Amino acid sequence: MSLMENMVAFEDVWKSLAGGGLIGLSATVLLLGTGRVAGITGILGGLLRVPSGDTAWRAAFLAGLASAGAVMAWWVPAAFEVTVDRPVALLMVGGSLAGFGARLGSGCTSGHGVCGISRLSGRSMVATCVFVATGMVTVYLTNLGAFVGLAGHAAQGVHP
Amino acid sequence: MKHLIAFGSGVVFAMGLVLGGMTRPAKILAFLDVTGHWDPGLALVMAGALIVHGGAIRLLGRQRSVSLREPMFAGVDARLIAGAGVFGMGWGLCGYCPGPALTSLCAGSVPAVVASCMVMGIGLHDTLVDVPQRRREKRRVERASTPAGA
Numbered sequence: 001m002s003l004m005e006n007m008v009a010f011e012d013v014w015k016s017l018a019g020g021g022l023i024g025l026s027a028t029v030l031l032l033g034t035g036r037v038a039g040i041t042g043i044l045g046g047l048l049r050v051p052s053g054d055t056a057w058r059a060a061f062l063a064g065l066a067s068a069g070a071v072m073a074w075w076v077p078a079a080f081e082v083t084v085d086r087p088v089a090l091l092m093v094g095g096s097l098a099g100f101g102a103r104l105g106s107g108c109t110s111g112h113g114v115c116g117i118s119r120l121s122g123r124s125m126v127a128t129c130v131f132v133a134t135g136m137v138t139v140y141l142t143n144l145g146a147f148v149g150l151a152g153h154a155a156q157g158v159h160p
Numbered sequence: 161m162k163h164l165i166a167f168g169s170g171v172v173f174a175m176g177l178v179l180g181g182m183t184r185p186a187k188i189l190a191f192l193d194v195t196g197h198w199d200p201g202l203a204l205v206m207a208g209a210l211i212v213h214g215g216a217i218r219l220l221g222r223q224r225s226v227s228l229r230e231p232m233f234a235g236v237d238a239r240l241i242a243g244a245g246v247f248g249m250g251w252g253l254c255g256y257c258p259g260p261a262l263t264s265l266c267a268g269s270v271p272a273v274v275a276s277c278m279v280m281g282i283g284l285h286d287t288l289v290d291v292p293q294r295r296r297e298k299r300r301v302e303r304a305s306t307p308a309g310a
Contacts, residue, residue, distance in 0.1 A: 012181075012201065013204060015180060016181065016200075016201045016202075017204050017205075017207065018179055018180075019178070019179035019181070019208065020180055020205035020210075021209065021211070022175050022179060023173055023176035023205070023208070023209040023212075023213075024210065024213035025172055025212055026170070026172040026173035026176060027169075027209070027213045028212065028217075031217075033166070033169070034166055036166075038173065040258040044258060044262070044279065044282060045282050045286065048279070048282060048283050049286060049290075056163050057166040060164070060166040061169055061170040061173075062170060062262060063167060063170065064166070064167040064170025064174070065170035065262050065263050066170075066174075066262055066263065066265045066266060068170065068171040068263070069178070069183070069262070069264055069265060069266060072178050073264070076178070079183055080178075080183050080184065080267040082184075082268065082270045083184070084189065084255055086253075088270060090253055091185075091253065091254040091255075091256075091270065091273070091274050092274065092277045093250075093277075094250045094252070094253025094254025094255075094256075095250065095273075095274040095275065095277030095278040095281065096250065096277040096280060096281040096284070097247070097249055097253065097281065098247055098250030098251050098253075098254060098261075098281065099258065099279060099282040099285070100247075100281035101243050101244065101245065101246030101248070102243065102247045102257070102258060102281075103282045103290075104242060104247075104289060105247055106240065108257050108259070109206075109251075109259065110173075110258070114206065114213060117210055118209075118210055118213040119217060120214075122232035122233035122235070123235040123236055126236050126241070126244075127240055127244040128244075130244035130245055130248060131244040131245070131247045131251060132192070133248065134244070134246075134247075134248030134252065135192045135251045135252035136194050136248075136252065137252070138248065139192040139193050139252045140194075143193065
């Protein structure tokens with residue numbers, strides 16, 4: 001590996017750690033300020049539930065998330081690139097399964113992976129190991145072409 | 161004030177995801193692609209988050225939500241395993257988990273569609289699983305409180 005490549009790799013490591021640090025900071029601020037856990041699925045799910053009580057802080061958190069995302073997408077569009085060569089139909093199936101499963105398992109990457117493991121919750125550690133494992137198997141199978149046929153070859157691929 | 165803190169927390173969360181590259185599904189899929197060109201990015205993002213949040217919780221003395229007397233893996237049940245399993249499958253198919261998907265809601269048509277599907281999936285779960293379950297529980301409580309033979 002050349003020096004240049006090493007520098008790029010080092011910058012990636014720094015950015016990843018710093019990005020994670022910001023997420024940890026956000027979760028800490030939310031916990032201290034509102035007493036709530038920064039699990040995105042739980043925050044969103046509680047907002048969708050029909051007889052729901054405390055919706056305002058949930059809406060405020062998600063508004064902050066989406067509006068900051070919108071500003072950054074306008075500022076650094078490269079950070080939001082969808083360079084995934086998969087049919088949109090497959091991405092839609094994936095999104096639906098991810099939402100359904102995260103709610104069934106009471107949490108996703110943020111709720112179990114960050115907040116739960118930070119609390120040393122055994123449930124969250126198990127959940128994180130399970131979803132990383134099934135995610136890896138799914139990517140392996142998808143790269144073999146297992147699900148592309150199911151989603152239909154007619155479906156348009158994503159070529160940004 | 162509480163809502164302002166929640167809003168600010170959402171902003172910082174989104175900034176962290178973007179800085180860590182988590183809003184690029186290709187990077188997520190590269191992390192999950194252990195047999196291909198593996199990208200450790202997601203593990204590093206998680207490590208950064210765990211160091212800061214885990215450290216803060218320890219400093220604040222909010223170590224665990226459950227009693228230390230309970231066995232650590234007491235709450236692990238079939239529902240947790242099934243949910244995490246299905247979530248991982250969906251994650252591996254689309255390269256988005258709920259946080260990055262909602263952050264990318266206004267960042268293009270593909271992430272907007274995927275995020276909408278995710279919201280739909282959450283709603284679908286609550287309609288198909290949660291609501292019937294709560295109805296069953298309510299009926300059980302009612303039955304238990306009715307005197308026998310009444």
